Amino acid sequence: MVSADFARNTLGVIGNVISIILFLSTVPTFYRIWKNKSVQRFSPVPYLVTFVNCGLWIFYGLPFVHPHSLLVTTTNGAGILIESVYLLLFIIYSDHKNRIKVLLVLLFEIIFLGVLVVLVLTLAHTTKLRSSIVGGICIAGNIMMYASPLSVMKMVITTKSVEYMPFLLSLFCFANGVCWFSYALIRFDPFVAVPNGLGALFGLAQLVLYATYYKSTQEMKAKRQGKGELVLGNGNVATSAGAINGEVERV
Numbered sequence: 740m741v742s743a744d745f746a747r748n749t750l751g752v753i754g755n756v757i758s759i760i761l762f763l764s765t766v767p768t769f770y771r772i773w774k775n776k777s778v779q780r781f782s783p784v785p786y787l788v789t790f791v792n793c794g795l796w797i798f799y800g801l802p803f804v805h806p807h808s809l810l811v812t813t814t815n816g817a818g819i820l821i822e823s824v825y826l827l828l829f830i831i832y833s834d835h836k837n838r839i840k841v842l843l844v845l846l847f848e849i850i851f852l853g854v855l856v857v858l859v860l861t862l863a864h865t866t867k868l869r870s871s872i873v874g875g876i877c878i879a880g881n882i883m884m885y886a887s888p889l890s891v892m893k894m895v896i897t898t899k900s901v902e903y904m905p906f907l908l909s910l911f912c913f914a915n916g917v918c919w920f921s922y923a924l925i926r927f928d929p930f931v932a933v934p935n936g937l938g939a940l941f942g943l944a945q946l947v948l949y950a951t952y953y954k955s956t957q958e959m960k961a962k963r964q965g966k967g968e969l970v971l972g973n974g975n976v977a978t979s980a981g982a983i984n985g986e987v988e989r990v
Contacts, residue, residue, distance in 0.1 A: 743925050743926065744926075746925055747922060747925040747926055748810070750918060750919075750921055750922040750925070751810035751811075751922055752810065753918055754810070754814065754915070754918040754919050754922055755810055755813060755814040755817075757911060757914050757915050757918050758814040758815075758817075758818060758915055758919075759814065759817050759818070759821075760911055761908070761911035761912060761914075761915045762789075762817065762818045762821040762822065763821065764905065764907035764908050764910070764911045765786075765825065765905055765907070765908050767905065767907070768781060768905050768908075769824075769825055769828050772828055772829075772832050773828060773832070776832055777832055778829055778832050778833050778837070779903075780894075780903050781903060782890060782891060783826065783829045783833075783837070783841050784890065785891075785908075786822055786825045786826055786829065787826065787841065787844050787845065787848065788880075788883050789818065789822050790819060790822040790823070790826060790845070790848060791848040791851065791852065791880060792815075792877075792880040792881055792883065793815040793816075793818040793819035793822060794815075794819055794848070794852040795852070795855075795873065795876055795877045795880045796811055796812070796814075796815040796877055796880075796881075797812050797815045797816055797819065798852070798855070798856060798859075798873055799811060799812075799870070799873045799874060799877050799930070800812030800813075800815070803860075803866065803869070804859070804866060804869045804870060804873055805866065805869070805870040805873070805874065805930075806866055807926075808928075811931070826841065826845060829841055830842060855873075855876070859872055859873060870930070874929075874930030875930070877930055877934070878930055878933055878934045880934075881934030881935065881937075881938065882934050882937055882938075889941075891903060891904045892904065892944070892945060892948055895948050895952055896948070896952075899952050899955045899956075899959075900952060900955065900956045900959055901948065901949050901952045901953060901956050902956055902959075902960070904945065904948070904949065906949055909942055909945035909946050909949055910942070910946065911942075912938060912941065912942035912945065913938075913939055913942025913943050913945075913946060914942070915935070915938065915942075916935045916936065916937075916938030916939030916940075916941070916942050917935075917939045918935075919931055919935040919938075920932055920935040920936045920938075920939055923935065
């Protein structure tokens with residue numbers, strides 16, 4: 740018979756792996772940004788929200804805040820490092836106005852985390868109270884992280900295109916939510932269960948949108964490619980006509 744603690748730790752390890760894959764799932768997006776030297780229409784909001792969310796969960800999982808939750812700290816420690824790289828690329832390849840916005844929000848998040856740590860450790864003297872305070876804030880942060888693609892989902896519905904909603908991000912958001920929700924049920928932790936249960940639902944909604952608009956996205960891409968080839972072809976015709984006219988004039 741498998742013990743509850745063994746099952747919980749196993750799910751925690753699996754959750755760590757899925758979470759890191761989730762954090763890395765947007766590498767193709769940032770490769771595209773780096774290749775084009777532009778953030779295009781990609782939004783920094785999901786990455787800013789994930790950054791502060793990881794900071795909150797790192798704090799929550801520490802032994803002097805919520806004992807026996809070190810696996811929560813390790814996965815979010817990796818996450819905050821990965822998100823830092825993503826935000827650096829956003830800062831580099833955004834225009835001046837958006838670069839300033841991202842920097843200001845990032846500065847605010849870092850100050851917020853620092854103030855929270857000082858206040859909780861100074862004013863709350865038991866792990867139960869610290870867990871309640873930090874856990875409550877974590878629930879709000881996690882819901883924001885999973886809900887942050889809502890603006891992108893709205894754009895998908897409006898444009899009928901999933902081009903700017905990465906599939907892997909949606910898939911691993913769903914898998915991550917399911918895994919950590921299951922983890923939280925074994926030794927019931929409402930601060931982990933509630934946001935990750937909602938996260939699984941948000942991830943599922945994104946996957947449904949992807950399935951709905953994938954075909955129309957491919958059709959739009961094909962039309963754009965066809966127009967590009969047509970313009971290129973017309974340009975070649977014009978060049979040829981110009982060359983013929985030049986030859987005629989020389990004659």
